[in-house]
Amino acid sequence: MEILDGKSFSNEIKAEVKAKVERYFKEGSPLLACIIVEGDKASETYVASKQKACEVCGLKSMVCRLPHDTSQEELEEVIKNLNSDEKVDAILLQLPLPKHLDSNSAINKISPDKDVDCLTNENLGAMFAGSSFAPCTASGIIKLLERYNINLEGKNAVVIGRSLLVGKSVATLLEHKNATVTLCHSKTKNLKEITNSADILIVAIGKPLFITADYVKEGAIVIDVGINRIDGKIKGDVDYENVKNKCAYITPVPGGVGPLTVACLMENTLHLALKTKK
Ligand code: NAP
Numbered sequence: 001m002e003i004l005d006g007k008s009f010s011n012e013i014k015a016e017v018k019a020k021v022e023r024y025f026k027e028g029s030p031l032l033a034c035i036i037v038e039g040d041k042a043s044e045t046y047v048a049s050k051q052k053a054c055e056v057c058g059l060k061s062m063v064c065r066l067p068h069d070t071s072q073e074e075l076e077e078v079i080k081n082l083n084s085d086e087k088v089d090a091i092l093l094q095l096p097l098p099k100h101l102d103s104n105s106a107i108n109k110i111s112p113d114k115d116v117d118c119l120t121n122e123n124l125g126a127m128f129a130g131s132s133f134a135p136c137t138a139s140g141i142i143k144l145l146e147r148y149n150i151n152l153e154g155k156n157a158v159v160i161g162r163s164l165l166v167g168k169s170v171a172t173l174l175e176h177k178n179a180t181v182t183l184c185h186s187k188t189k190n191l192k193e194i195t196n197s198a199d200i201l202i203v204a205i206g207k208p209l210f211i212t213a214d215y216v217k218e219g220a221i222v223i224d225v226g227i228n229r230i231d232g233k234i235k236g237d238v239d240y241e242n243v244k245n246k247c248a249y250i251t252p253v254p255g256g257v258g259p260l261t262v263a264c265l266m267e268n269t270l271h272l273a274l275k276t277k278k
Contacts, residue, residue, distance in 0.1 A: 001244050002148070004223070004251045006140070009147050010259035014057050017266045020274075021058040030089040030273030031060040032116065032265075033082050037075065037101065039068040042229065043094045049262055050092070057266045062088075068098055075101060076109045083111040089273040090116035092265065095165065113276065116268045119164060128172055136268055138169035140260030141202065141223055142177065148249065150200075150221060152177040158195050160184045160211075160237075161204035166225055170202055191215070209239040213246050221249045225257050 021029055032054055034047050047063060054061035064078055075097075082088050091114045097103045107115075112122040118135045127134050134142075145152060157179040161167035171183045182194055186205075195201055195215040203211050204225035216222060226237030236253030244250055251257055 001247050002249050004144055004148055004221075004249050004256060006144055006251055006256040006258065006260045007254075009144060010140075010263035013143070013260070013263035014053060014266055017057040017059075017263075017270050020270055024274060024277065029058055029060050030269055031062065031087055032090045032092060032269045033062050033064060033085075033088045034092045034094055035064045035066065035075070035078060035082075036094045037066045037068065037070055037097050039098050040094075040096060042227070043096070047094055050265060053262045053266055054269075057270075059266060059269055070101070072101055072105065075106050079106060079109045083109075083114060088114065089276060090114055090269040092116050114272060116265060116272060117165075118169075118268070124164060124169075127169065130176060133268070133271060134173055135165055135169045136264035137166050137204075137225060137257060137261045138173050139267070140257060140264040141170050141225070142173045143264070144223075144251070144257070144260055145200070145221070150249070152179045152200070155179045155199040156182070156197050157200040157202065158182045158184060158198035159202045159204070160188075160191070160195070161206075161225070163204065166204040167202075170204070174200070174202075203237040205237050207237055208235045209237070209242075211238040212242050213239075216243050216246050218246055219248045220246070222247045222251070223257065224251050224253050226253065227258060 036043055036047050051061045082091050091110050107119045110120055112120045115123050118133055157174045159167050159171045162183055162185045171181045175181045192215050196217050198220055200221045202223040206226055208228035208230055224236035224238040228235045234254050
């Protein structure tokens with residue numbers, strides 16, 4: 001079994017971004033604006049780690065912090081102002097939003113030119129049609145597989161979870177790489193049977209330690225996207241200790257997909273800034 005080390009790969013990606021920022025932006029670095037609506041503890045940690053990554057990469061960042069009771073109109077007004085602010089290259093709306101807010105409506109108010117997590121209908125449509133610009137987590141997973149020279153062509157890939165943010169996007173990118181993809185969700189029947197056919201199993205469901213060895217084919221590649229907090233510790237959707245000896249490759253949690261998501265956010269910020277510069 002080999003560990004797919006997302007943490008050290010993310011450092012390589014960030015170093016590349018830093019070098020490009022220094023090369024192309026001598027007059028002023030690109031700026032990533034993160035919008036956070038208060039109320040979700042984990043989101044606070046994620047935004048802080050994104051700001052820290054910006055610093056490492058020589059990118060500028062700003063945080064627009066909104067109170068928990070912000071209205072849809074107020075949130076969309078903030079987005080509108082960031083869209084028209086020439087200093088801002090990229091906008092990230094940290095999810096999840098409080099229940100009274102409509103995230104789909106808010107996301108689609110972000111200008112596609114500044115939509116750093118590729119979640120507007122326009123950018124998702126382009127990705128489904130073949131563009132390589134994709135949501136950060138999905139991009140990170142594909143890059144990690146490629147970094148370890150894992151050939152995806154003709155492989156049976158099973159993705160569990162169908163969110164636009166992760167499952168549906170990574171399924172699309174895998175299909176673009178000529179894998180044969182099965183996308184599973186909470187209504188899928190005979191899940192275990194399906195996962196046991198997977199050469200590559202990607203799990204993004206938000207259920208701690210859900211995937212045990214009996215879901216995994218001998219010699220499979222297992223990518224655990226889940227981030228769940230139990231007793232102050234972070235656990236994945238895969239029961240790592242139970243599954244690891246059955247896998248050819250596996251991502252740890254923490255230290256797998258999470259750091260890559262942040263590194264790909266840096267890459268996407270650079271990508272948008274370079275596009276505007278041209
Ligand atoms: P989400 O929007 O809640 O989607 C969860 C998906 O899992 C849904 O499609 C749901 O099916 C499916 N599901 C839930 N229980 C299931 C079950 N028992 N069997 C099969 N499918 C099941 O979550 P998300 O935003 O995609 O995030 C998923 C996990 O990844 C979370 O733990 C999140 O924290 C983590 N995450 C990590 C990163 C990272 O950087 N590592 C980034 C984003 C998210 P239905 O559609 O039928 O409801």
